[in-house]
Amino acid sequence: MTEGPIRILVPSGSLGSGVREAEVRRGVALGAHAIATDAGSTDSGAAYLALGVSKNDRGAVKRDLAILMQAGAAAGIPVIVGTAGQAGGDLNVDWTRDIAVEIAREHGLTPRVALLYSEQDKATLKALNAAGRIRPLPPLGPLDDATLDGCDHIVAAMGPEPYVAALQAGADVIIGGRTTDTAVLACFALMRGMDAGAAWHAAKIAECGAQCTVRPADGAGVLIAVGTDGFEVEPLNPANRCDPHSVSAHMLYENANPFRLTEPGGVLDVTRARYVALDDRRVRVTGSVWEPQPYTMKLEGAARGRYQTVMLIGIQDPDVLCRLDEFHDRMLAALYERARRSLGPEAGDFHISLRLYGWNAVSGDRPPPGAPPPREVGVLFVATAETQALATRIAKACNAWFFHFPIVPDQELPSYGFAFTPADIERGPVFEFRLNHVVAVDDPLQLVRTAWIDVREGADA
Amino acid sequence: MTTVRDACRHVRSKNAGPYWVTVDLFFRDAERFARYAGSPALGPALFERLFGADPALVQHHRIADLGILKVSYPRTSPQGGEVERDMHCGQQFVRLLDVRLE
Numbered sequence: 001m002t003e004g005p006i007r008i009l010v011p012s013g014s015l016g017s018g019v020r021e022a023e024v025r026r027g028v029a030l031g032a033h034a035i036a037t038d039a040g041s042t043d044s045g046a047a048y049l050a051l052g053v054s055k056n057d058r059g060a061v062k063r064d065l066a067i068l069m070q071a072g073a074a075a076g077i078p079v080i081v082g083t084a085g086q087a088g089g090d091l092n093v094d095w096t097r098d099i100a101v102e103i104a105r106e107h108g109l110t111p112r113v114a115l116l117y118s119e120q121d122k123a124t125l126k127a128l129n130a131a132g133r134i135r136p137l138p139p140l141g142p143l144d145d146a147t148l149d150g151c152d153h154i155v156a157a158m159g160p161e162p163y164v165a166a167l168q169a170g171a172d173v174i175i176g177g178r179t180t181d182t183a184v185l186a187c188f189a190l191m192r193g194m195d196a197g198a199a200w201h202a203a204k205i206a207e208c209g210a211q212c213t214v215r216p217a218d219g220a221g222v223l224i225a226v227g228t229d230g231f232e233v234e235p236l237n238p239a240n241r242c243d244p245h246s247v248s249a250h251m252l253y254e255n256a257n258p259f260r261l262t263e264p265g266g267v268l269d270v271t272r273a274r275y276v277a278l279d280d281r282r283v284r285v286t287g288s289v290w291e292p293q294p295y296t297m298k299l300e301g302a303a304r305g306r307y308q309t310v311m312l313i314g315i316q317d318p319d320v321l322c323r324l325d326e327f328h329d330r331m332l333a334a335l336y337e338r339a340r341r342s343l344g345p346e347a348g349d350f351h352i353s354l355r356l357y358g359w360n361a362v363s364g365d366r367p368p369p370g371a372p373p374p375r376e377v378g379v380l381f382v383a384t385a386e387t388q389a390l391a392t393r394i395a396k397a398c399n400a401w402f403f404h405f406p407i408v409p410d411q412e413l414p415s416y417g418f419a420f421t422p423a424d425i426e427r428g429p430v431f432e433f434r435l436n437h438v439v440a441v442d443d444p445l446q447l448v449r450t451a452w453i454d455v456r457e458g459a460d461a
Numbered sequence: 462m463t464t465v466r467d468a469c470r471h472v473r474s475k476n477a478g479p480y481w482v483t484v485d486l487f488f489r490d491a492e493r494f495a496r497y498a499g500s501p502a503l504g505p506a507l508f509e510r511l512f513g514a515d516p517a518l519v520q521h522h523r524i525a526d527l528g529i530l531k532v533s534y535p536r537t538s539p540q541g542g543e544v545e546r547d548m549h550c551g552q553q554f555v556r557l558l559d560v561r562l563e
Contacts, residue, residue: 138480
């Protein structure tokens with residue numbers, strides 16, 4: 001069982017981002033033992049967990065998954081997908097499950113499909129919290145029941161153990177809910193007894209596909225070969241290269257700490273890792289250390305907050321452009337006054353923000369005195385209120401003021417450039433992450449549910 | 462006068478999960494890394510002043526082999542809130558470029 005290395009084909013940084021068929025063929029030809037990819041992250045915001053929808057186009061995910069499932073079936077190797085449907089909540093998993101079933105039927109494939117669910121119900125978490133099993137990560141404080149109640153969906157990030165259990169039970173395709181990116185790519189090599197430090201470190205390097213190569217745009221995936229004393233990584237595109245710099249630099253990406261990565265059940269420490277070029281396109285890494293720790297799973301909770309309605313104008317009038325900060329302050333005060341007068345106490349505790357794109361919208365800072373005026377600015381109006389209806393009423397009340405607010409008194413009212421009618425756009429709720437906590441569990445499968453589907457003979461879950 | 466822009470060949474910023482931002486300063490060479498990566502001008506107080514970060518939580522990591530200083534700091538409001546302006550924090554590095562190192 002400990003013969004190495006174990007080769008994992010990582011076809012892309014995220015399912016749906018564009019797997020390349022030729023790369024997958026090449027990875028299989030190089031002897032891949034499994035295909036593994038994650039399908040999401042928290043990076044795109046809390047909306048996808050709160051709503052249970054993917055940010056990816058269904059067709060793009062189906063195309064990628066079809067290439068992987070066909071390759072996996074032809075080679076007789078498993079296809080492992082984690083953080084399905086962008087957020088890995090139960091709805092996101094089921095969305096991906098339906099795509100997999102559709103692909104199997106269309107291509108005459110008959111895989112055993114394991115579904116791993118890690119969405120959590122609030123009662124379970126409240127009990128664990130009361131038992132002192134949940135602790136905060138900085139910068140948040142202790143968890144209270146109200147915070148849990150405010151979340152639409154809560155997931156716990158799985159480690160590799162539920163995947164290993166499913167693989168050992170004969171899964172050909174695994175569609176997992178929220179999982180650490182690394183666990184998805186490390187699970188197969190860990191199951192086969194490879195060095196844990198090497199398996200986790202290889203997974204971290206490969207988690208964004210070709211991002212760890214010299215030319216990330218020149219290809220989608222990489223092949224990692226995990227052994228008993230280190231790992232190797234190479235791009236799936238033969239024309240691309242990895243070098244020690246491109247590989248080691250990837251440990252910096254999106255990590256608060258580039259040397260120590262906390263995972264369920266331990267910490268990967270790469271402080272003493274050595275990166276050596278094997279040839280002009282492959283890198284060998286040794287010295288990665290896995291330190292076992294008490295098992296914890298990170299919780300992610302997404303909540304909907306207040307609602308927003310937006311409007312947008314463009315301004316080229318030089319009289320405005322040379323006095324933008326004054327214009328911003330005066331217009332904002334006028335809009336608040338108008339909304340309060342128009343809606344009265346009904347307006348509640350609303351918020352209006354004006355963001356001057358082309359001037360200071362991204363930072364919100366005041367440019368230094370004497371900054372040259374821009375050629376034009378876009379002004380985004382954002383009203384935030386308790387309900388969508390209220391946010392829209394505020395926008396409508398402000399409509400004429402926003403589109404025609406004069407900078408020079410007693411002149412003909414200006415009309416700023418707007419591109420849409422109606423001009424107000426209901427943006428929906430603000431979606432926020434509310435949790436940054438970990439839960440301690442005795443068994444890595446304690447908070448995970450596994451379901452199986454058999455796509456043969458029209459059988460369904 | 463030497464600024465971050467002068468001393469570095471590349472500076473980038475990115476969210477690290479919903480609550481943290483991480484900044485990578487790629488120094489131009491080993492000499493500049495040795496000279497500036499430990500500069501007090503890049504200490505926790507800078508990240509408090511520019512980004513409102515709690516200085517007690519700001520982390521500095523120096524990677525001498527790569528000539529990189531990595532600084533991670535907590536966001537003042539979580540990703541995607543009502544007043545979000547930079548969801549991925551990918552533009553936050555710009556405020557660092559004109560910081561004077563000496």
